Amino acid sequence: MSVNLTKGQAISLEKNDGGTLTAVRMGLGWQAAKRRGLFGSRTREIDLDASAVLFAEKQPVDVVFFRHLVSDDGSVRHTGDNLVGGVGQGGDDEAILVDLQRVPVHIDQIVFTVNSFTGQTFQEVENAFCRLVDETNGQELARYTLAGGGEYTAQIMAKVHRAGSGWTMTALGTPANGRTFQDLMPAILPHL
């Protein structure tokens, strides 16, 4: 059922029965990579942060991140900051809920980003993924794996944008560098 997205791939968020999705969740999960050698069990904690930037015709209007957990209009909600990543396997460590029906009319794109707040590069992250879930029934719509992360500290994951009367998601997967979403703005703009 779930689509494994590759970079640049787009999926429409229309349901099979023709109805449009009403609520989606962007989930992010990760684990710190085990260090080799002596004291290998001492993994260093990695704090990844998921953010969502709301754009109206390429201008940022609002942003949802760990310091502003709900967009002013209430349509985008962050479930809270997770500082250490997955203790268990699977599951979302941070999630951003988007109520597509309530997104203000002028917002036409929502870009999801991931930053390493603690500064480690994605080389030190294990099992990182980002997935899109239909919040109404828990079904995973798309999954994008961060594996093979390189020497960078941020990634522009995906964007959800209006297409006709519904919404489409495009996997972006562009590496970038930055501590929070503000640092990523120059890297985001070309994708709008």
Added chain:
Amino acid sequence: MTAELVRGQNHPLSQVRLEIRISAGVPVLAGATLGDENGTVHGAQWVAHPGAPALPGVEVARQAAVEHRLTVDLSAVPEAVHRVDVFLALPAGAGPSRFGAVPAPCTTVHGPDDTELARYTVTGLDTEAAVIALELYRRQGAWKIRAMGQGYADGLPALLADQGLREADALAVVRGATIPGPDPMASHDHDTHPAHGAGRRNPYDTRVPGDAPARGSTIDHTHPRRPRHLTPPPSSPPATGGAAASPATGGQPAPPVAGDAVGWSMEERLYNQVWGMFEDLARTTAAYRSAVDFADARLEKELDQALADPRARLGDGNAAVREAARTRREQLADRARAVLDRDLAQLIAESEVVEPALPPAYARWDNPVWRGYRVPAEPPMALRLGDLHLPESLPLRIPLLAVLPLEHGLWIDSGATAMPEGAFADSVALRRSAMEAAVALAARLLAVHPAGEFAVRVIDPAGAGARALRPLTGAGLLAAPPASGAAGVAEVLERLTRRVDLAQMAVRGGAAGALPDDVDAAQQLLVVNDFPHGFDDRAVTRLRYLADEGPAVGVHLLLVADRADTAGYGPLLDPLWRSLMRLTPVPDAYVADPWVGHAWTYEPALPPAGSRILEQVLGEVATARTKYK
């Protein structure tokens, strides 16, 4: 004590002889099925319906009616029966064919002595023509009740088939219940999509259409609370793009219900519902304002560009470009307005059911609940300080509820406010209305507390508030006559300071509430008119002590003051003003919500002009107080 059930909730039954009362707005058929431990109903003889109204332990009415009384004797039902499902169905062919078109049926369960044990209003129904309202079931030898609210769009046949009844039996029951046989098309539809009736309404239902529903999985566990966030009813129109411009198309959201929020009691649920409405209104207005601001900014930019382009500056092209830019602005603003209007319509509908359901502490003075006022046995959890609205939201007003006991003192600002010129001829009139607002608040606090648990003291140094205070003095409800003059001020402050000090000592000593006999144990509200008149430095210091230390030990402040009058103190009193919650005697926009920070217009909660409700309520309080003493 009545248990207010929500869908899916269960509740133990202390009685076995029950009367289940059903009240629906229109005539409905009521019946009951008796099932085994798996919930299966073995044949038509286990269904009580109008054609066969009496079964062992269960008796139902013989015809469709608006009000039903079903008698159930759980000690008399056969041993093999583990579940009794009470169902309602709309009679076919007459009247409405879907529960969404009629008022939500209300079911109450009464014991033999007429005490109400549980209550459940079957809400959130839409296309359903039959519904299982309640289930009585055996659990480890004891009977419990569960609020079901499981609806069936295909009516009684589908409901009975889902209970395990064979089709022929179901049809026999349906005929016996004097309902014409089911539409063959509907029946066919049901056969191919067993999950149809439930699946349409339940967004969490992950059953694949065509799968036979597993036994026991038919309980709709979706909580009926606040369906607007993230789990909107699937039937509501998508609010995206062009569709937003025509919000009337498609299905309609579930009708709002009072108490539709989380909480342990109805009071708490209403409190949470009001705050939910407050947040929703703040956010939907934020979305609207953001869209309109964006549209304006874009128009500005496009007009600038049109002017900057030398080719377009001449001739008709420029006018066309400007016209197109304006049209784009209007279109976006109209779409945003349509979304706002849709949300406002829903919030207004919610407000229309919530306001009449509010208890006195939350209700406006013109609410009929005040006319039937009785002194309560318990203090409320919150108090209505007034109403809030935004320019876009009128006529919708949200109650401003403050949790009791008050954490901060209140300050009614009798100084200059942002009022239109001439609204108040002079500051005397404004001061008087400030004192009237203070008296209305003090009266409300007195009325919502049990007799003798709340006392009001007044400092009115110059006697300027005597007229406004008449409702309180007339009913003899002040702990002492209003204190006047410097000596009176000092005496009251000294008395309250001592009370705070003693109460703190008692708390520290682990004996909270242990006060000497000469100290009033009731919560105290000190109303100070015309602060700082009549106050010397020592009195001001005492007042600040009361403002800081009082709320924790039940001593509260209500200041009526114009901040300009304290200019002589310089910045020394700024911390006092900051620690008080400012309210205005006239509507003014200064209250910020905690989510977006809009400036909301506050209106004080005042009795309607010419109304005697304040006197009537205070008279009731005075009578109760005499009895209490």
